[in-house]
Amino acid sequence: MSKLTERAAAAAGRTAAPSDADELPAVLDSIPDSAPAPDPMADYEPGDDDPDMVPVHIAWLRVRREIRAIGKGEKYEEGRTRYNFRGTDTVVQYFGPVTLKHGVNVLPVRTETSYGTKQTKSGSTMRECSVVVTWHIMGPTGDVLELQTAGEALDTSDKSTTKAQTVALRNLLLNGGLIPTGERDPDADRIERGIEAPARSAESYRDEIVDPKTSQGRLQQIGYELGNLRMLKTKVQNENGDWETLDALGQRTYKERAAGGAA
Incomplete structure (x- = not known):
């Protein structure tokens, strides 16, 4: 504070106000510390049917332990093309109750799409959709595993995107869960002295x-x-x-x- 300011204040019969530099420490002292973010689980009280409050990687491991295999129980037959497969509905029916039991949510958080067209043998045009979906596998305490899967599909109308996303979901559950078909592996048998x-x-x-x-x-x-x-x-x-x-x-x-x- 300058002497000129002090003299002017004295002549006016008042005390000179402190400078900004003098006020700064007091102002800082008056600002409260930042409050921590509220804990969403602070008031949680477990119910009889609630899952264990464990990290997501433990909850997902428990899901995998219960779903050890999903067989190729569905058949595709069109012309000479025939094969068995695991449909998305079947896979979801396996995972749905078990993920619910262990408090696991599977959520799509971002979808990237690209489109094209394909001609069928009959001459009709089909719309092709390819997607890359980012998923969050969320555990019972809210922590997440982030995964990505791809899917593609063809459709003659407006359902190629939905179909491609469905394929991506099936790929997530089967690949992310490492779920085998349970079928006999070609190397499952060993030949010893002519006995299988x-x-x-x-x-x-x-x-x-x-x-x-x-x-x-x-x-x-x-x-x-x-x-x-x-x-x-x-x-x-x-x-x-x-x-x-x-x-x-x-x-x-x-x-x-x-x-x-x-x-």
């Missing part, structure tokens, strides 16, 4: 079926595996010592678990 040795015995399947820790989803998958291995009619001794086919044992156990869960 199976990759897995009927008794090992029986033990997994009757294990109380085996989920209903896994029991369904075992059914697919046994069908592909042509072992559904293989007889084993059940938990009561009686002979029963693996198919009958699996269905009975599934119904008992379902009735117990409903009770």
